[in-house]
Amino acid sequence: MAVASRCNERRSVSQTKLEPGAAAGDAGSLLSVEDLHVHYALRGGVLSRFFGSEQGSVKAVDGVSFALRRGEVLGVVGESGSGKTTLGRAILRSVPVTAGKIHFEGRDITDLSESQVRPLRRRMQMVFQDPNAALNPAMDLLTAVGHPLRIHGENDPDRIRAAVVDSLERVGLVPTEQFLHKYPSDLSGGQKQRAVIARAIILGPDLLVADEPVSMLDMSVRAKILELMLELKRDLGLSYVYVTHDLATAKFFCDTIAIMYLGRIVEYGPAEEIYADPKHPYTQSLLKAIPEPDPTKSIPRDLPRGEIPDAARPPLGCSFHPRCAKAFEICGWESRDLRDLLERHWVVHREDEFEQERRIVGDIALLDEPRLTATVPAGTGHSGQDIVAMLDRIKTDDPHEPMWSGVRAVEDAGASARVDFREDCIDPPLYDVGKQRVACLLFRPEE
């Protein structure tokens, strides 16, 4: 039986080098990340741990490379489960790195110990999504914003106060004497986020990793915080990694965009190009799905079906293929796609066909194991022949379903039907397409 691994050969060398001009050690590059992996081991129940059985792992970040020049803003855009937040934390060495390299100003910081990392945190800071959770409710702003100074060994209260005043002025919390002794509960959402930013810049960092800094804020104040961040970039020479799910705010803020899906970058390039001419079908659908505040425009109906798959068991081939309207023969079709197809069919033909057809097929959970040869068991009193006939009807009903392009043969196997998928499927690396890099087989160069 052909097993999953056949087309699950992940990563080709070309994906690991994103910016040849800004590789590690390049003077222009503030931060560079090469083939970064952050994997989390899955722990099963008590018994499986006792017997030490293999539980696999979730590849939260699965081979990501990029380079950030000084003064540049990189937007890391993805949905939940894309690994964008983990990536942001890995850059700051807040989560353990499984493999790959992180260089900061040309220095390899991947394997630094916690005590070696600490001085670096003066240079790299984080702005969190939820300003309510990021500020200690029992600390006034003087204490909270000055806290990083104290951690880094500054004990002189006058100097701390002067630095806090300066920082509060920078973020626009003026007159500062009104704010020094306020507590988070006295502040509005936007003011809290300003305080969080004041704390992040008080040590004079070069890099801020901002994880959804405006998504908890009201519409009427988002623009103010974005403007503040742009101002700080200009005045303090900051660089940002802007982690977000929101392509609309990223458009205003970022020089470069990395679109992430299931732990990987699937499209990377200058923001202008990505918005003007998105290449990856996933990027295209993300852009189309943003509702415009204009009732005369509506979201197109051809949105990707389904949701982000389980990162512990990613689809074979291209991770996006089960949802992709443009998927074709070699995108990685497999047994789980067949189950999805049957279920979609039964949603549509619930009345007339489901009751009858459901009996033809036995336990469809058997399709949940990723296989290039799917065995569909027949239900009681039915044979493989009945399943073949049923699949034939389904195909006739919707011949444009892309999955069929990846099916080599459907055969009767007595008490079951066998569906053979193509074995030459490919897990796409990032291909060069103009100024962009796109992990999609539509752009695979001719060989």
Place this chain on the structure above:
Amino acid sequence: MTLIDGELPPPSDTVLTVRDLKVWYGTARGAVRAVDGVSFDLRRGETLGLVGESGSGKSTLGRGVLGLLPDAAKITGEVRFRDRDLVTMRKRDLRSLRGPELGLIFQEPMTRLNPLMRISDHFFETLHTHERGLSKEQMRRRALDTLGAMGIPPTRFANYPHEFSGGMRQRIMIALALVLNPAFVVADEPTTALDVLVEAQIIQILSDIKRNFDTAILLITHNLGIIAEACQRVAVMYAGRIAEQGDARAVFSHPAHPYTRELLASTISLSTTELHYIPGAPPDLIDPPSGCRFHPRCPDAMRVCPIRRPPTVTTELNQKVDCWLHGPDELIPDGGREPLQREAIGVADEA
């Protein structure tokens, strides 16, 4: 031409009529007037979008209409549903309406489904409680029909909530609210916890509901894009009051209230070309500004604005708006249309 909105009778296919609804919460600092004199109608099969920023009172209004406020809240005014006033109705009677007549779709579906119950049992329980006499097979059919309309495969009927993704759970929640075909449903930020693509799927489901169900929906959201996509009418809430309501296309193309206009300009979407924000912050509802509550932040504020609360007037495009810019002139004192002199709003007062 504008006219003062009198006691116009609601149109005949009206499901819900809300008149001068007020909700207060008692706090240590004083009473919070979360909803302060709100009126609107909802017709059969119509989706009314209620948009507002945090603290505008939109969620309180949604819950107040269904009588789901905590005991500490005080509610006055009228919520007329099928010739009965939900505000004065006994709690027991109100409870019996919830489900078959009134529904609620929450923001976080996982917290509303019982993790120990199969999806099928959620439906059997709901149907059994409210429509006694249905056979198991009838209940199964009803449930599968509704789930199917939401895109949930019938093969997943016996699964547990944790076996579904976030978007699937929200589809299940919507199906569970609609399976009894209630006349009126409140959907409170139903897509806020979801991802971009799944959010778009759910918005489309909501905007398609009127094809299969007669249900009138009050869709509460902070996202004007969602309103534009899923609602025929929109009500814009600010500081406990409705600033403007009307046909969604009219309100979006010709916002009558400066707050609506500024909020639309502040919304960052792909077609945004310039960043814009509203200076200042929403007011404290314990001690709200006098007159029009938006006047301290309003670029068009006039002398009359802090003095008198603007009455509701109807514009040519049939929008109902509470703003002195639309008159009525006879109620504006002499010189009242002069620009309001104010101190600039400092960041100290900002959001």
